Structures are given as C-alpha cells and as structure tokens.
Amino acid sequence: MAKPLARYAALTGFVELGRTLSLDPVTLLTSVGLDPAGLDLQDRWVPAASVARLLELSAATSGRQDFALKLAERRRLSTLGPLSVGIRDEPDARSALRMLIRFQHTYNEALHIRLAERDGLATIRIRFDPGEPVPVRQSVELAVAVTHQLLRHLLGERWHPVSVSFEHGRPADDSTHRQFFGAPLHFDGEYSGILVYTGDLDEPNRLSDPLLRSYAQQVLDTLTTPEEPTLTNRVRELVELLLPSGRCSIEQVARSLGVDRRTVHRHLAKSGETFTSVLDSTRAELAKRMVTGRRYSLTEISEMLAFSTPSSFSRWFHQQFGMSPREWRKQTSG
Structure with a gap:
C-alpha cells in the first residue's frame, strides 16, 4: 500500500x-x-x-x-x-x-x-x-x-x-x-x-x-472523489465503538442502524467494502492508534481489540505492520 x-x-x-x-x-x-x-x-x-x-x-x-x-x-x-x-x-x-x-x-x-x-x-x-x-x-x-x-x-x-x-x-x-x-x-x-x-x-x-x-x-469540480455514503461511515463508527466491547457483529451493527444485515451488506458493497474488510481495517487503525499512544498497556489493547491472548495480538500486529507492537511503540515515542 x-x-x-x-x-x-x-x-x-x-x-x-x-x-x-x-x-x-x-x-x-x-x-x-x-x-x-x-x-x-x-x-x-x-x-x-x-x-x-x-x-x-x-x-x-x-x-x-x-x-x-x-x-x-x-x-x-x-x-x-x-x-x-x-x-x-x-x-x-x-x-x-x-x-x-x-x-x-x-x-x-x-x-x-x-x-x-x-x-x-x-x-x-x-x-x-x-x-x-x-x-x-x-x-x-x-x-x-x-x-x-x-x-x-x-x-x-x-x-x-x-x-x-x-x-x-x-x-x-x-x-x-x-x-x-x-x-x-x-x-x-x-x-x-x-x-x-x-x-x-x-x-x-x-x-x-x-x-x-x-x-x-x-x-x-476539479477536485476528485465523492464523499463516502453516509451509512458506510456510520458502520465504521459503530465498529470502532463496539469492537472493544466484544459485541461487534454485523447483526449488532445492523440493529444499531435500524436496518437488517442485508441492507448493511448492500450499502458496503456500493463502496467496494464488506463487513469483514471494514472490521479488519478499523481494527488495524485502532491498534496502530492505541499502540502509538501511551494510555493503555499492550495487554489492555489486546483485550480491547478482542484478541484471545496478548501473544496472538502481537503476532497479528507483526503480520499487519512488519514489527511487534512493542517495537512500534518504541519507534513512535518522541
């Protein structure tokens, strides 16, 4: 990327x-x-x-x-x-x-x-x-x-x-x-x-x-790119809100939006997204932001992002960003 x-x-x-x-x-x-x-x-x-x-x-x-x-x-x-x-x-x-x-x-x-x-x-x-x-x-x-x-x-x-x-x-x-x-x-x-x-x-x-x-x-008119559909933005916001609670599912997101899951799938497809792709990208975004900050320990972050153990979070993070969360935190400390 x-x-x-x-x-x-x-x-x-x-x-x-x-x-x-x-x-x-x-x-x-x-x-x-x-x-x-x-x-x-x-x-x-x-x-x-x-x-x-x-x-x-x-x-x-x-x-x-x-x-x-x-x-x-x-x-x-x-x-x-x-x-x-x-x-x-x-x-x-x-x-x-x-x-x-x-x-x-x-x-x-x-x-x-x-x-x-x-x-x-x-x-x-x-x-x-x-x-x-x-x-x-x-x-x-x-x-x-x-x-x-x-x-x-x-x-x-x-x-x-x-x-x-x-x-x-x-x-x-x-x-x-x-x-x-x-x-x-x-x-x-x-x-x-x-x-x-x-x-x-x-x-x-x-x-x-x-x-x-x-x-x-x-x-x-010379500046490209239309705004993302509102529902897609709302899905991202809800995923970010629900992920740390351990209740982040498409059913829960659909209920929060007052629509059924098929409607969520349809709107996301218009943006070239799926619920899984939004979940993955939001989780990566949250992980990067939390690890860069100092508010939470790495163990707390792994729990908030719904990983079963800190080691599984560390392996996932390394696959996403090419280094461990501890190394990332050290490099972003200013």
Whole structure:
C-alpha cells in the first residue's frame, strides 16, 4: 500500500520560523529527505512521514514543544490550495467544515478529520496517520491548530471552542497552548480535536460571498472523489465503538442502524467494502492508534481489540505492520 503524502504547503512559514528560533532550516529539511527548493512549490507532494519527522526534529532541536503552534500562526486559508476557494464561500461554518472533511485528501493524505454532533455539542476528531511508526505529536497539534484557525476565520476573532483535547501528554510549558486556543485544554485524552457548540456551526460564514459560490463550485469540480455514503461511515463508527466491547457483529451493527444485515451488506458493497474488510481495517487503525499512544498497556489493547491472548495480538500486529507492537511503540515515542 502506498504511503500517505502531504503537500509542501503543510510547511508554509517553516523557514521563517526556523530562523527566528536559531535553527538551520535547510539542514533540517535535508536530514529528513526533503528538498528545500520544494518549499516554493506548495502543491508538490512529499511523504507525510517526512513532514512529521521534520516537525518533531525541529521541536526537539529548538527545545520548543509549541513549535507546531508557532508554525500554525503563520498559516493562511490559502494554504489549503484550491479547496480554500470553496471553503471561503460556503454559507455557514458547518458546511465549510464538512467540505474540509470531504476533500481532506486533496491537501494531506495522512490527515483524518471526523465530525460528530450530539446534544448540542459537535466533536471534531483529528488524527494523523503517516503510514509508518514515527512520532506525530507536532503533526497532530499543527492539524488541530489549523482547524481551530479555520473556524476562527469563519466565525470571527471573538469565537472560542468549548474545549481542546489531545491524546498525548501535557507539555512542560503549556502557556502557548492556552494563549493560542483560549479554551480549556485536556491532555492524555480519548481523542485529539476540538469540541464546539453546534449552534456555532450554524453561524453564517462571515467571509462568504454568495455571488462567488458558483465560481467556487467550478474549482471544486476539479477536485476528485465523492464523499463516502453516509451509512458506510456510520458502520465504521459503530465498529470502532463496539469492537472493544466484544459485541461487534454485523447483526449488532445492523440493529444499531435500524436496518437488517442485508441492507448493511448492500450499502458496503456500493463502496467496494464488506463487513469483514471494514472490521479488519478499523481494527488495524485502532491498534496502530492505541499502540502509538501511551494510555493503555499492550495487554489492555489486546483485550480491547478482542484478541484471545496478548501473544496472538502481537503476532497479528507483526503480520499487519512488519514489527511487534512493542517495537512500534518504541519507534513512535518522541
């Protein structure tokens, strides 16, 4: 399987920030296999893992755990490329955010954003998967910060989220984080992302020009890939929810959706999936995420993913990713 790619635009402002922190940006870029000249070609694609390594190395070399947030401060909406044109002219924050999610692969294939709304609150979950075991703390913080900035662009400087969460631990100095987000911070959390009021997402996009929307649509028509069918997304969400409970079956998923199992099979087939393929890919995704994190022991993870023994989990993990979960965890520790 091909490794995820990211646009060079993800590093907008990197050289300038590096120099203000007395770093040598060119040396750092070349040390992770990136071409410094490529920074002038924002739409050029490079391995997402190399971008992740660069951000971690820059944070470590500068001694600044807030490196990603400082980089985010130099980003503009235009960094999203052609997608920025469509987002700018969506009528409200919700539709703009949904567009960001729908076309996220057009600017960073390693980035996965999910929106869930319930009881007046909207959870924006953000995950960064570079396809190999590298630390991603800075990449995640950059993605969360840029999403926060996008909402601030759309809703105005006075807007603030309900809270901001990160799966990784609290930095020694979180003053930049508190100032940047202006909201309660949770570290070592269940997910990385932003919690907002659903009412905020209904607010009109203050940047929108209805007369330009048709032109924006023409730009979006050049970006490929339709959104996955909603039911397929719901199946993935339910598998992720039910797997740790030991009750993850197609019958249980169908009951939760209020349909029969044949309907589930039919909708998955339209996306080229089966229930088994969704279960396998979701289990692999969860395993990688949990092993990368530090919240659970490897024994706990094996139980949560419904393996009979830790050794069977370890063998399965090695078949999936080419190394043991212990080796993966060691390589992703940053």
